Amino acid sequence: MLSVLAAAVLAASPDGGGAVTLPAGRFAPLFGLDEGQKDFAVAAFRLDVRPVSRAEFAAFLEASPAWRPDSVSRQLAEERYLASSKDAHSPRAPVVDVSYFAAKAYCAWRGQRLPTTLEWEYAAAADEVTRDASGDPAFVQRILDWYSRPSRPGELDLEGSPRNVYGVEALHGLVWEWTSDFNAVFVTADNRQDGEQPAGTMCGAGATGSARREDYAAFMRYALRSSLSARSTLPTLGFRCAGAAR
Amino acid sequence: MVVLLGLVVSVVGALPAEKAVMTQPPLVPPAITRTTPAKVTVELEVVEKVMQLADGVDYVFWTFGGTVPGSFIRVREGDTVELWLENSPHNKLPHNIDLHAVTGPGGGAASTFTAPGHKTRFTFKALNPGLYIYHCATAPVGMHVANGMYGLIYVQPKVPLPKVDHEYYVVQGDFYTDADFGVRGLQPFSMKRAIDERPSYVVFNGSALSLVGDRALKAKVGEKVRLFVGNGGPNLVSSFHVIGEIFDRVYLEGGQKTQEHVQTTLIPAGGSAIVEFKLETDGTFILVDHSLFRAFNKGALGMLKAEGAGNKEVYSGREMEDVYLGDESVASSVKATPVAPTAPVAADGKALYAANCAMCHQPEGQGLPGVFPPLAKSDYLAGITSSRRAEIVEFILRGKAGKLTVNGVEYNGVMTPVAGLDDVKLAAVINFVATSWGNKSAPYSTAEVKRYREALPPASAPEH
Numbered sequence A: 001m002l003s004v005l006a007a008a009v010l011a012a013s014p015d016g017g018g019a020v021t022l023p024a025g026r027f028a029p030l031f032g033l034d035e036g037q038k039d040f041a042v043a044a045f046r047l048d049v050r051p052v053s054r055a056e057f058a059a060f061l062e063a064s065p066a067w068r069p070d071s072v073s074r075q076l077a078e079e080r081y082l083a084s085s086k087d088a089h090s091p092r093a094p095v096v097d098v099s100y101f102a103a104k105a106y107c108a109w110r111g112q113r114l115p116t117t118l119e120w121e122y123a124a125a126a127d128e129v130t131r132d133a134s135g136d137p138a139f140v141q142r143i144l145d146w147y148s149r150p151s152r153p154g155e156l157d158l159e160g161s162p163r164n165v166y167g168v169e170a171l172h173g174l175v176w177e178w179t180s181d182f183n184a185v186f187v188t189a190d191n192r193q194d195g196e197q198p199a200g201t202m203c204g205a206g207a208t209g210s211a212r213r214e215d216y217a218a219f220m221r222y223a224l225r226s227s228l229s230a231r232s233t234l235p236t237l238g239f240r241c242a243g244a245a246r
Numbered sequence B: 001m002v003v004l005l006g007l008v009v010s011v012v013g014a015l016p017a018e019k020a021v022m023t024q025p026p027l028v029p030p031a032i033t034r035t036t037p038a039k040v041t042v043e044l045e046v047v048e049k050v051m052q053l054a055d056g057v058d059y060v061f062w063t064f065g066g067t068v069p070g071s072f073i074r075v076r077e078g079d080t081v082e083l084w085l086e087n088s089p090h091n092k093l094p095h096n097i098d099l100h101a102v103t104g105p106g107g108g109a110a111s112t113f114t115a116p117g118h119k120t121r122f123t124f125k126a127l128n129p130g131l132y133i134y135h136c137a138t139a140p141v142g143m144h145v146a147n148g149m150y151g152l153i154y155v156q157p158k159v160p161l162p163k164v165d166h167e168y169y170v171v172q173g174d175f176y177t178d179a180d181f182g183v184r185g186l187q188p189f190s191m192k193r194a195i196d197e198r199p200s201y202v203v204f205n206g207s208a209l210s211l212v213g214d215r216a217l218k219a220k221v222g223e224k225v226r227l228f229v230g231n232g233g234p235n236l237v238s239s240f241h242v243i244g245e246i247f248d249r250v251y252l253e254g255g256q257k258t259q260e261h262v263q264t265t266l267i268p269a270g271g272s273a274i275v276e277f278k279l280e281t282d283g284t285f286i287l288v289d290h291s292l293f294r295a296f297n298k299g300a301l302g303m304l305k306a307e308g309a310g311n312k313e314v315y316s317g318r319e320m321e322d323v324y325l326g327d328e329s330v331a332s333s334v335k336a337t338p339v340a341p342t343a344p345v346a347a348d349g350k351a352l353y354a355a356n357c358a359m360c361h362q363p364e365g366q367g368l369p370g371v372f373p374p375l376a377k378s379d380y381l382a383g384i385t386s387s388r389r390a391e392i393v394e395f396i397l398r399g400k401a402g403k404l405t406v407n408g409v410e411y412n413g414v415m416t417p418v419a420g421l422d423d424v425k426l427a428a429v430i431n432f433v434a435t436s437w438g439n440k441s442a443p444y445s446t447a448e449v450k451r452y453r454e455a456l457p458p459a460s461a462p463e464h
């Protein structure tokens, strides 16, 4: 039944490896809900199957000299910009050390945009068989394990990344990814300090022990996003593009 | 106003500048001898790395400076401290630092919130003297702390504490893994156990092995020792105790007030204490959290070895031992006589083992890696030849200290003498150990045990 769903989604997305259409649905992100609000409606959208690769980004640089490391302004990207593109990863490996500005420019060049945090989290709640795997301890543990480990050389290789139920790969376990509104929620230290966090989000209605653990994984993503500025470049941070559903 | 501001800046500018001397546990930077304020620069690098939580047990720690606890920071009351936090580009996560020694919102947390591959800086004035915890306060805070992100900063008072011979740095922390204590391999953090406050490890200085064997703290008889003790938590409160010592003085909660003649001092999570004592006699003194299952089953155990001449006036060692029959005298003497050398005493021996040995050697004789040797399949035990059979009786009645190798692992611990075992019980517990968990030593008869006991030299071994 579930694999039928996956197959249907894939079939509806003729451009195979490039992008898939995610169906509309409802989703309760960790942050951003108003008092009394249960979830958000998410409209159908398209999302790249994989993070943008080095080869793809290289094509963009070819067409857009202003974004090459030697010409880009320090206002738009930090010193590390594309620094790790020199090491020996395959051209299929995700491009990292890209700033928000650069990521956004790339997607615009393709006639697309970055996914919103809501869209990204909606897509990333799915595992290989269900749309919302946040209650599955094995799924949660996989994510937390990756967050806990320092990055290792060579781990940027995509081979073997499982596709989730929508047909999207490697939302977890490969790189952090930019979202269009990455700094909309500011999570620094204790949640006590964060005025933006509606009281009770963490222990929201019906949160079981395992649901709460999923919240912790999401918590770490929000914390990472909050630590960034738009010119930040990290060796563990890449992106993928989104667009309107067809 | 503008002029005033300029003045303040120039005064700060005029402070002599220095880099803080920082040390890794269990060492403490030397006392500051300056008598005027300075501008002190502190540099802390956040390092995420794999280290041993116990023998054969690996864990991904998140650290300030590569150790748990993080580097010890020592400044002087009134100093201006410029703190740099560096987050390595190879780290996955943002981190920050909240120093309890800081007066200001968040203790520095918001000002130092740092993405991987970045560094941040903020400056504070060390207004209040005392011993303070610092820790990471990045969401989820409990997890960052549970992974080892804490340490101590000592703001030395303007009038420094009296000189001592040794200062040491000890911080307790609780750790959460899915697998229970001692399961080998790389053990991931368990959020479930952390939320339930059910640690699998409670340790000093980030590992059950930090302060035992060759890594024990050292001092000589007659010397004064000061321990800067913290509790990183994230959950447990510590009942800090040193077996066989009385703290001459405790600076309660790391502050100014002192209490004298303290047996056990309470250290809250995110808190500290400074304890001082003079070593009056020799021996190994065991640091524990006196919530004792943490000490003997989860790793909250360290050692301080005092070398030098024992002081018999302070501590005599065992002076005599005899059988005490109480009002069971008739019954037990009747029972004692007919026990044949090979009588099946296993059940009795099992209970005696549980009551007298299991707290150290563990219920299944598996030992505590690096601290208490295993008895189950112990090659040491198996290798006791017929001419050395008296040895185990001596261990139990007189205790045993010094180096000893079991199954290829060297132990350098202290087995305290076990009291209250008559020859029958002694034989029963030895036979239980000698024949359980796959051990196959020849059983001991009561008469044999009696012979060995009577041949023992008078008790005098150093004990704690």
Ligand SMILES: [Cu+2]
Pocket (backbone or CB within 6 Å): B062, B094, B095, B096, B136, B137, B138, B144, B149
């Ligand atoms: Cu941290």
